[in-house]
Amino acid sequence: MIEVLRAGALTTVQDQGRPGWAHLGVPRSGALDPAALRLANRLVGNDERAAGLEITMTGCVLRVTRAVAVALTGAPADVLWRAGTAQSRPGDVGRPLALPAGAVLRVGPARAGVRTWLAVSGGIAVEPVLGSRATDTLSGLGPPPLRDGDRLPLGTPAGPPAPVDLAVMRPLPDELRLTVRPGPRQDWFTPEAPDLLCHGAYTVSPDSNRVGARLAGAAVTRAVAGELPSEGLVLGAVQVPPDGRPLVFLADHPTTGGYPVIGVVDDVTALAQARPGTTVTFHGPQR
Numbered sequence: 001m002i003e004v005l006r007a008g009a010l011t012t013v014q015d016q017g018r019p020g021w022a023h024l025g026v027p028r029s030g031a032l033d034p035a036a037l038r039l040a041n042r043l044v045g046n047d048e049r050a051a052g053l054e055i056t057m058t059g060c061v062l063r064v065t066r067a068v069a070v071a072l073t074g075a076p077a078d079v080l081w082r083a084g085t086a087q088s089r090p091g092d093v094g095r096p097l098a099l100p101a102g103a104v105l106r107v108g109p110a111r112a113g114v115r116t117w118l119a120v121s122g123g124i125a126v127e128p129v130l131g132s133r134a135t136d137t138l139s140g141l142g143p144p145p146l147r148d149g150d151r152l153p154l155g156t157p158a159g160p161p162a163p164v165d166l167a168v169m170r171p172l173p174d175e176l177r178l179t180v181r182p183g184p185r186q187d188w189f190t191p192e193a194p195d196l197l198c199h200g201a202y203t204v205s206p207d208s209n210r211v212g213a214r215l216a217g218a219a220v221t222r223a224v225a226g227e228l229p230s231e232g233l234v235l236g237a238v239q240v241p242p243d244g245r246p247l248v249f250l251a252d253h254p255t256t257g258g259y260p261v262i263g264v265v266d267d268v269t270a271l272a273q274a275r276p277g278t279t280v281t282f283h284g285p286q287r
Helices: 034-043 193-199 269-273
Strands: 002-006 010-014 052-056 060-064 068-074 077-082 089-091 097-099 104-110 115-120 175-182 201-204 212-216 237-239 247-249 261-265 279-283
Touching (some): 034 052, 034 115, 077 097, 104 115, 175 193, 193 261, 193 279
Antiparallel strands (some): 010 052, 201 212, 201 279, 237 247, 237 261
16 A cells, blocks of 8 residues: 555546547547656656656655565655654655665755656556546546545566666756647637747746646737537647636646637647746647
């Protein structure tokens, strides 16, 4: 078991998601940076699809009831562990760490970025829903976000931790430049709207979450008011509500929506680490 001593602002169980259910209104969900969780799993000897924890901003405190290997990836944070009455010892993001039974692991607040992923040897073995253990914060599928006092079962370790001293991880840029392709509702916008989107600068709003990144900046001008009949949405869809401020959909996005989509972002992974106030610019695909 893992015992949750302090859950933090938002800590959820995540894996690689539940693809293939959009026709029933179920999004993929899963880790906002799937590659970061895959790396953490490789570091502790897990299958890449094993479930781990996605820790948001404020860190968390956990106790393990058996000897395990753990690894953290993503946002840098201070890591400390302690066994019994012994003095706390440091750990590192990007390197596997062996913990004895009863050890307490403290993951501090993110020093940069937003999210850190934690893998534990054997993986988090909560009951899967539609083939995944991921927490979907929009639909409520999967286990609820962690709360103080929760106990999470662990699976059987699949192999030894990776023999590495430190894993190289993706740097966290101060400004995000996202590639966007034309969306299905260009006719709902004025002719200058795509240029406005790609030549303006936006900032990430504090209202952002796992469902989507809301952006503040110049309004994208619509030629048609109102809403569409609900139609399909995909990961990375850039939807424009009546106020003209773009919303980029992330892992827990709804599968349908009634606001027009002006474009679709090729890769939204960088938005997983975008703090409020981060500058975001868009550009078209390179030819």
